[in-house]
Amino acid sequence: MKLLIRGGRVVDPANNLDEVLDVLIEDDRIAKIAKNIKAEVDKIIDAAGKIVMPGAVDMHTHLREPGREDKETVLSATRAALAGGVTSLLAMPNTSPAMDCVDNVRRLKEIIRNTSAANVFICGAITHARQGKDLTDIAGLKREGVLAISDDGCSVDNEELFLQALKEAQENNLLVISHCEDKKLSNGGVVNLGWTSTRLGLRGISKESEYKRVERDIQLTQSSGAPIHIAHVSCKESVEIIAQAKKKGLKVTAETAPHYFSLTEEAVLNYDTNKKMNPPLRTREDVLALKQALKDGTIDAIASDHAPHTENEKEIEFERAEFGVIGLETELAVSISELISPGLLDWSGLVRKISLNPARILGLGKGTLSIGTDADLAVIDPDKEWVVEKNGLVSKSKNSAFLVRRLKGVVEYTICNGKIGYPF
Amino acid sequence: MEKAKILDSEAIARTLTRVAHQILEHNKGSQGLVIVGIRSRGVYLAQRLAECIRKIDHTEIPVGALDITLYRDDLTLVANQPVVRKTEINFDLQDKKIILVDDVLYTGRTVRCALSELIDFGRPQCIQLAVLVDRGHRELPIRADYVGKNIPTAQDETVEVRLVEVDGRDEVVIVEK
């Protein structure tokens, strides 16, 4: 199979590339990038006026399979990913059962091999059943091919245990991804602690519950020398702590999710459970700090924290509704609307955050269009607008925080391993 | 659009004096009489009638105000009346002769509501109806005992009674819808 993407604006920050070029794909690899490529091909995609970028690498996805296939499956999530221009994703381990042993990882790999429509990588658990009590067989998980370990959804409260996890992960050349939350401080809260929680009469989640844990984890990184990745950063204080750590040269990376840099706590004022997630939406000040952090590099990556839930789990009282929103299909468009349109990032900047950096953090040779790499690309119409609608969503669950929002940037094609994965 | 002025200020005063005389004559004096006006203009007419009777008979007749909103048979109709006002009847109605007063008698539905409400307040000896204008088009078997003026109208016309207390001047006009 030969594919020619003609006349698009090719953005590939790994190679300092941002110009109108043709891209030739042969079999499943990038074969050539040049002006006016003449070649016999099976299909030509006219990309005039479009952006041609490496497919997004989403380093924070909840697949729900195995265990909650009513919410999402490997197949439905990877199809949603392709619809959103995402060609690779890292599956978080909080499935049922959790990815806390070699057997469970093997079974998931089998499901992926049989059903996946995109590249799926696995994140193992740090502790058994993510209970924070005893470490998993980290070396065994590594041998089985996991790219990182995390107890996402929970933080490992026990400091010694977490330090040991960091050390073992480093010995095995594995990344530790930390969900930073001190549940004693978040205290059963459901929205940001402050004016909004007071106004709604809901229990609040303090920023301390997040940034105190960011502080602790970074200290442990400092004492162990092991790298750490901070998941879903939501507030200004966390950003400041991470910036300090980076200044000191510590091996810290961080991600945030589109909803944290585009929505404030005010979005929850009508008790919309599709705006309920953990950490919660914060204040305007935090949104501005996150945008700035994306611009200045304090935050390395944008990840969806795609967390599908059924309507039964969302169309109930706010306090009882599940935490989390889906995001694979909107992360690119929200980023374009919120970061590129106002001039905060240029296209190279965005591709770094959403494709190149996550790939590098995970040690994948993806997120670039270098000759010879896997042909994972997205062709984007950067100016076309669309409205997020329940019925239009590919994901099995429809709990998007951006329903009825008008977004800029439409995914025209997603090419995964040299094949047109989207449109389906 | 205003079509015709039926009564001016002087004519209204003369009419009310005449009705007052009729009430006294019919009831053989003012013994046991009370006057209840239907909000809002009926209340002012009730007060004026009481004043006329005082001048003729030198007796003080108790005057009450009735808000019939809560007795309407159709909630949506109430929507046209923004505020529910108070009913104020600070005297006993038991065995009294009630003169019920309204500005215009039309379908009879307002009077029907007023009768239901009055009867919830006690058992009067009788209820008589006095209106400034009877414009016809009844939808219920109701008639007035005292009529200031009969004004035959078409359905697409309305009769507007304007009183100094509410409208700044006294007059009765026919308006085309």
Add this chain to the structure above:
Amino acid sequence: MIWTKKDLLGLEYLSLEEISLILETAESFKEVSSRDIKKVPALRGKTVVNLFYEPSTRTRVSFEVAAKRLSADVINIASETSSVRKGETLIDTGKNIEALKADILVIRHNYSGAANMLAEHLNISVVNAGDGWHEHPTQALLDIFTLKEKLGRIDGLEVVIVGDISHSRVARSNIWGLNKLGAKVTVCAPKMLIPPGIERMGAKVSHNIDQALENADAVNVLRMQFERDNEEAFPKQLEYFKDFGITRERLKRAKKNILVMHPGPINRGIELSSEVADGSNSVILEQVTNGIAVRMAVLFLTAQANERKNEPRPS
């Protein structure tokens, strides 16, 4: 001003004009309760369902009396007997009540936002009778009604709300309502019972009840629930009464005619002394009487707005 909202969810969502209209309408309704025959046919043929997920006798009875004085039929559903135990969702319960062709659903729920959620999913009127820590609009309306009746105005009054502000829907509704009508509100409690950002709602914060009472025209005393004690930071009962309890001694230093209000049920000796509860400054029982008038007005106005919405009449 014409009332157009099918629901009453909270005072945050009402304008000054809308609150005034409810108060004015309630004034007219108060007269009905003083008649020999305390009943008018305004809501004849309408069905009011009281759906209560929290035990509450007084609010439920007040709504029931209000509905009956308007000639509505009333059905009471308490959570003990409802299908909530069988796992039915609140929306489904609401839709079932709607399918019974009820006209007004009065809901009391322990979760904040429950009334908002039902109102969004149902076409019938939803009246919030208290949701979690969020709002208790009819309570605040009757508090305001009582203040206005006693003092002749709301604009410029100084009102102190003392007690567990953090967990109080009564406090929140009062702050919204009083502010819109131009009163100055001070909330008074130990630090741990003041929720963050309450100042932005328009309330001054005080931790000293004697100072707070200095210029107050009224004090609204909230019920203290010391059973929360083991759940989170909470003051000790005796300490609270010493520092914040409303006693005759304290009132001596306040304005002579200061009104003492309480949403009930009162805990004698816990948030206020018996002498104060029964004293001449107390309007606690008048609040109960006024509650009926206010709830009659709310039921009447919401039913009327819904009727108008469903059957648009040619003008």
